[in-house]
Amino acid sequence: MATTPAEWLPILAKRLDARQKRIAKNRSYANGNAPLPEMGKNTRATWVAFQKKARTNYGGLTCESLGGRMVPNGVRVGTSMTSPGVLAARRVWRDNRLDVVFADAISNMLTTSVGYLITGVRNGAPIITSEMPEQVITAPDPTQPWRARAALKAWRDPDTGLDHALVWLPGIRQQFVRNSTNENGTPRPLVDGDWDELGPAETYAGGVPVFVLENKDSVAEFETHTDVIDRANLGKLQRLVVTAMQAFKQRAMKGGLPAEDEDGNSIDWAKILEPAPGALWDLPEGIDVWESEQTDIRPLLEGEKADARDFAGVTRTPISVFIPSGENQSAEGAANAKEGEIQKAKDRIARATAPMEGSILDALRALGIDDGETVELLWLPPEHVSFTEKTLAAKQAKDAGMSARWIKQNIMGMSPDEIAQDEADAATDQLLAATLIGAAGGAGNA
Template sequence: MATTPAEWLPILAARLDARQARIAKNRSYSNGHAPLPEMGANTKATWKAFQKKARTNYGGLACESLGGRMVPNGVRVGTSMTSPGVLAARRVWRDNRLDVVFGDAISNMLTTSVGYLVTGVLNGDPVITSEMPEQVITAPDPTQPWRARAALKAWRDQDAGKDYALVWLPGQRQLFVRDSKTISGTLIGLVAGDWEPLGTVETYAGGVPVYVLENKDGVAEFEPHIDVIDRINLGKLQRLVVTAMQAFKQRAMKGGLPEQDEDGNDINWAKVFEPAPGALWDLPEGIDVWESEQTDIRPLLEGEKADARDFAGAIRTPISVFIPSGENQSVEGAANAKEGEIQKAKNRIARVTAPMSAALLEALRILGIDDGETVEVLWMPPEHVSFTEKTQAAKQAKDAGMSARWIKQNIMGTSPDEIAQDETDAATDQLLAATLIGAGSGNGNA
């Protein structure tokens, strides 16, 4: 087994290269650039442009819908609301904009199957970043897969014309460099290659500061259902073709057209039948015009909707995400579809909470704060998205005897900082109300 950064570099580089095609394919299905349906080697550019109109970003819509129920909104350290660890963690959250960073990592996980967080140091302060799976790979810890026993990040500096690779091991890291182009001037397309160490091995305290967010079963949310997306896009292409042909109906002349007029002159029928608005053709006796019948595209439209419903059911996403009008869906069916997505969101939240909390814990250790308290990322409740849903659930929870703080955190999705501010504002409102009441009583006595 490899024991040094130089020994791990070719191993991890080969693994990163091996999965690039799959990551790129998943990206294409989640950003609206899925493979074109009915593609051939000699396809004309005009046909390609027409094919692009047939793609609908079903993969991206499914990921965005699920990601909309996975919203981190704060951090908890132990049970205290004012300990040094809590205050430091909130500063780290604020300074690193972790709501955005964590959101990016979650998006990478849903759309490609894996996302990465790296905790580093800049000017003595902890920095947490979301890294692209095209650039980072790890050798996971068998006991805690979200942690790494070795990790690699490879990137290209276009301005300097250099490639860089950083390898982490527990307690040590090393940077490597190479030219971005071969001797012939061709850009290097693989991570594996001739790397040279840039400096010596650096040492640091702690384990590998790279944390893995891996999706369920190691696949992107839509990856098992790519065939359904391809079927939907192909059906849409066929409908567009049929629709376009309606604008260019096939016409034919029934009966033989004479080649010459009565004086023996050749007849230019192309000029006679030149199309123009309001044109009227004078046809010889016995000549009739045949026109192809219009094709009914309604069955094709219904087929697209049926495919969309199949995809929504397979991926447990409300059909309204793909068909906004929500046609042919009962209230009970909509509720069941929503419940499926909620359960899926809870599963994904459980999977990513540990690596995200570990990244925050490493940031606190960089600041010299590690009192043994549990660090945990908090989430907005995935069940309640709209404000109406939240207020209804809050009222029910209050009637059930839940505390105001619990309702704010677990139903309203209020962050710890917002809860503290709200409690301060509520205390101020009570003091102001008491002051006004006291002033009113005094005037009455006078």
């Protein structure tokens, strides 16, 4: 088994190269560039442009809808609200804009099957970054898959013409470098091969600071259902072809037009009878115009809706995400349609929480803060209830004896900073009210 960064580099590089094609395919289905329906080698550019109009970004909509229910909302350390760990964690959250960083990592997890977070140090301050799966790979710890026993990050710097690689092992980090081009001047297509160590290895305290967000079953949210997307796109292409042909109806003359005029000159009927808006033709007696019948595209439109419903069903995504017209849907039906996605969001939140908390814990350790308190990542409730429903639930929770802080966090979805600000504002309001009452009482006595 590999024990040094130089030994781990080719192992991890080969794994990173091997999955690039799959990651690229998943990206294409999530960013609106899914494979074109009915693609051929000799397809003309005009037809390719037409084909592109037949794609609907079902994969991206699925991931965006689910990701919209997975919103990190802050961090809690232990039970204290003012301990050094709590204050440091809030600074880490603010300085690293972790709401954005974590959202990017979640997006990578949903769209490609895996996302990465790396905790580092810059100028003495901890830095947490979301990394692309095209550039990072790990050898996971068998007992805790979100932790890594070895990790690689490789990237290309177009300004310097160099490729860089970092390999982490517990307590060791080694940087490698190479030219971005081969000896013949062509860009290197693979990560594997011809790396040189750049300086001595660096040491640090702790384990590998690379954390893995892996989706359920190690697949993207739509990856096992791309055939349904392909079917839907093909159906849309067929409908667009039929619709486009309506503008070029087949026409014919019945009765036989003379080829020459009275003077014996050839008649260019195609030019004379050229179709145009407002065109009026004076045809000889006995001549009739035949025109092909218009094709009814309504069955094709219903087929597209059926494909969208199939995809919504297999991915447990509300059909309104793909067909945003809910006039005929009851409130109860809409709530039931969202239930599957809500349960799925809770499952994905549970899978993403541990690596996110690990990245924050490593950031606190970089600051020298590790008092053994539990680091807990907070999330907005994935149910997305309205403010009216939240206030009703808050009243019911208060009647049941729950604390005001618990209600603000778990029902109203407020972050720790928002709770602290709300409590400060409430204290200010109470002081102002007491001051005004005192002033009114003094005026009355006078």
